[in-house]
Amino acid sequence: MTSANLILLAEDNPRDAELALAAMEEHHIADRVVVCQDGAEALDFLYCRGVFATRQKGNPTVVFLDLKMPKVDGIEVLRTIKNDVNLKPIPVVMLTSSREERDLAQSYALGANAYVVKPVEFHEFMKAVKELAVFWGVINETPLKGSGPID
Amino acid sequence: MESVTQERPATPAPVQLEPVPDDSPVPAPKTGGRMNWFTHWSIERRVLAGFGLVFTGIVVISAISYRNTSVLIENSRLDSKSHELVQLLDSVGEALDTTERGHRRYLVTGEEPYLKSYRMTVEQMPEYLRYLKDLTSELPEQQSRVTTLEQLIAQQLAAESGAITQREKHGYEAVRHLALSGAAKNELEGIHRLMTELDSAEQRDLQTRVAQSAKSTKNTIALLVLGAFLQFVLLATVYLLIHLDVTERRRVAKELLRRGELLQAANKELEAFSYSVSHDLRAPLRHIDGYAALLSKTAGEALNDKARHYLQTIADSAKRMGQLIDDLLAFSRMGRQDMLYTTVNLDQLVKDVLHDLRLDLQGRTISWTMSPLPNVSGDPAMLRQVFANLISNALKFTATRPEAKIEVGSTTRNPGEVEIFVRDNGAGFDMQYVNKLFGVFQRLHRNDEFEGTGIGLANVRRIIHRHGGRTWAEGALDQGATFYFSLPLTRSLR
Numbered sequence: 001m002t003s004a005n006l007i008l009l010a011e012d013n014p015r016d017a018e019l020a021l022a023a024m025e026e027h028h029i030a031d032r033v034v035v036c037q038d039g040a041e042a043l044d045f046l047y048c049r050g051v052f053a054t055r056q057k058g059n060p061t062v063v064f065l066d067l068k069m070p071k072v073d074g075i076e077v078l079r080t081i082k083n084d085v086n087l088k089p090i091p092v093v094m095l096t097s098s099r100e101e102r103d104l105a106q107s108y109a110l111g112a113n114a115y116v117v118k119p120v121e122f123h124e125f126m127k128a129v130k131e132l133a134v135f136w137g138v139i140n141e142t143p144l145k146g147s148g149p150i151d
Numbered sequence: 152m153e154s155v156t157q158e159r160p161a162t163p164a165p166v167q168l169e170p171v172p173d174d175s176p177v178p179a180p181k182t183g184g185r186m187n188w189f190t191h192w193s194i195e196r197r198v199l200a201g202f203g204l205v206f207t208g209i210v211v212i213s214a215i216s217y218r219n220t221s222v223l224i225e226n227s228r229l230d231s232k233s234h235e236l237v238q239l240l241d242s243v244g245e246a247l248d249t250t251e252r253g254h255r256r257y258l259v260t261g262e263e264p265y266l267k268s269y270r271m272t273v274e275q276m277p278e279y280l281r282y283l284k285d286l287t288s289e290l291p292e293q294q295s296r297v298t299t300l301e302q303l304i305a306q307q308l309a310a311e312s313g314a315i316t317q318r319e320k321h322g323y324e325a326v327r328h329l330a331l332s333g334a335a336k337n338e339l340e341g342i343h344r345l346m347t348e349l350d351s352a353e354q355r356d357l358q359t360r361v362a363q364s365a366k367s368t369k370n371t372i373a374l375l376v377l378g379a380f381l382q383f384v385l386l387a388t389v390y391l392l393i394h395l396d397v398t399e400r401r402r403v404a405k406e407l408l409r410r411g412e413l414l415q416a417a418n419k420e421l422e423a424f425s426y427s428v429s430h431d432l433r434a435p436l437r438h439i440d441g442y443a444a445l446l447s448k449t450a451g452e453a454l455n456d457k458a459r460h461y462l463q464t465i466a467d468s469a470k471r472m473g474q475l476i477d478d479l480l481a482f483s484r485m486g487r488q489d490m491l492y493t494t495v496n497l498d499q500l501v502k503d504v505l506h507d508l509r510l511d512l513q514g515r516t517i518s519w520t521m522s523p524l525p526n527v528s529g530d531p532a533m534l535r536q537v538f539a540n541l542i543s544n545a546l547k548f549t550a551t552r553p554e555a556k557i558e559v560g561s562t563t564r565n566p567g568e569v570e571i572f573v574r575d576n577g578a579g580f581d582m583q584y585v586n587k588l589f590g591v592f593q594r595l596h597r598n599d600e601f602e603g604t605g606i607g608l609a610n611v612r613r614i615i616h617r618h619g620g621r622t623w624a625e626g627a628l629d630q631g632a633t634f635y636f637s638l639p640l641t642r643s644l645r
Contacts, residue, residue: 015438022445097434121470122441 039072201389258330310335522560548577
């Protein structure tokens with residue numbers, strides 16, 4: 001399995017992360033998910049540094065970003081991705097509790113590919129995460145997918 | 152449970168507003184009880200009183216100054232008359248003396264040219280006398296002297312005329328003694344005495360008037376100085392009053408602005424609080440619900456009925472708490488949300504609400520009574536919420552009836568407002584709890600009887616209050632309920 005098939009989930013709440021994983025489990029894509037607990041870790045993964053220094057090179061298929069995270073928040077991670085010519089093609093889906101107009105506008109202005117508010121109801125939440133993972137992680141095609149790992 | 156009957160804000164402002172010191176607004180002069188009436192006056196009255204006093208002062212000063220000036224003008228008129236009189240007396244005296252001298256010379260010499268001044272005096276005297284009378288017309292005492300003077304002059308001239316005739320007929324010898332002593336010696340002396348009297352009387356009057364004028368001028372100057380000082384003091388007081396009032400008003404305006412800012416800050420904080428509640432508080436609930444669901448799925452087969460019931464209860468409770476949080480947030484938003492005023496067609500609104508509730512109507516036997524409703528001015532979304540809450544309440548509490556009867560109508564008991572009611576034949580309520588009906592999270596039924604969080608009627612009341620209306624209810628246990636609300640027909644902002 002190449003890193004191009006990986007799904008990066010940046011989510012500081014371990015329970016939300018676990019529930020998201022449980023949802024993806026049903027479509028057997030949970031083992032492709034890398035969970036980072038803050039924005040700094042997510043950036044480490046993307047730039048293959050820190051604990052991810054030895055990981056196989058290549059961009060993930062999609063990044064799910066929470067907005068409110070310790071250290072580096074989702075908006076900052078999004079800005080970094082979209083300002084980096086190598087990372088720019090990665091689809092970024094904002095997955096957040098915030099329905100604030102300000103957050104929405106800012107995310108799209110920075111180039112987010114989708115903005116999803118976590119549904120309140122658990123079943124709705126499960127459904128949303130599943131559909132997102134399947135669409136962005138499996139169905140959607142990105143330029144880097146299949147082009148092989150970048151060294 | 153007394154407190155639930157009161158209207159209270161759903162979310163208390165977290166910022167403590169400082170109390171305004173309530174002594175200070177009127178800086179009362181410390182003159183004790185006598186000035187109490189003054190300190191109780193409004194600023195307008197006080198300023199008006201001040202200006203009234205200033206105006207009165209100006210009127211009084213003007214009146215006195217006018218009077219004094221009139222006296223001065225009158226005195227100066229009399230003075231010039233006096234001076235003329237004195238001058239005239241001199242001329243008359245001189246004329247008479249010249250006449251007398253000329254006359255005596257004529258008696259001695261018999262030469263006609265010496266009678267020139269005599270003839271002139273005879274000719275001019277009536278004119279002089281008329282003038283004298285005119286100048287003394289206001290002074291009876293002087294007038295009587297002039298009358299006497301006139302007689303004496305007439306006598307003198309007559310005597311001289313007689314002497315001239317004798318001289319012409321009988322020659323010098325006949326008038327020798329007259330030529331030596333004068334033709335009318337006594338008259339002439341009387342004339343001179345009278346003229347002196349006239350003159351000194353006039354001089355006396357003059358002096359009196361000079362003294363009077365000087366006094367009047369002095370008084371006027373003193374009055375003007377004193378008046379100016381008093382006016383200055385009064386105007387300064389009025390200025391001070393206005394200044395104090397303006398300063399106070401400025402302070403109040405500043406205080407209001409500060410409070411407005413505080414309130415805005417409080418509102419912002421409340422907004423942040425609500426945001427935090429809705430997101431951070433709901434996440435654990437989502438987890439409880441989620442993990443209960445996962446557990447049920449994972450271990451469902453191995454669990455007995457009791458354990459499954461427990462899990463279901465956990466999930467239900469989490470959902471219910473989520474619902475309560477949502478309702479509370481909606482209620483809080485309702486109080487802060489900006490209102491949109493437009494004309495609302497209530498008939499159409501009710502139709503829309505019934506359309507939304509169509510799922511709840513399925514399988515129910517309901518007899519509707521709908522009277523036409525008026526158009527009102529208000530926020531359509533908020534008023535729709537009112538009807539949705541009241542009608543779904545009616546549906547809910549008539550669920551146990553074989554045939555539900557629901558009536559929507561309006562009355563206009565008071566001019567300027569319309570009263571709208573929603574009546575049902577449902578479970579009703581005991582009138583002794585009527586005050587609790589519109590409270591937040593107040594319920595008169597157990598949850599297993601009728602579902603609900605108890606926020607619906609609180610929302611109704613809040614919306615109607617924001618429209619400037621009232622809410623109330625009537626009912627009896629098991630005999631249905633009627634919920635009323637009033638809306639002003641003219642727009643009134645809250």
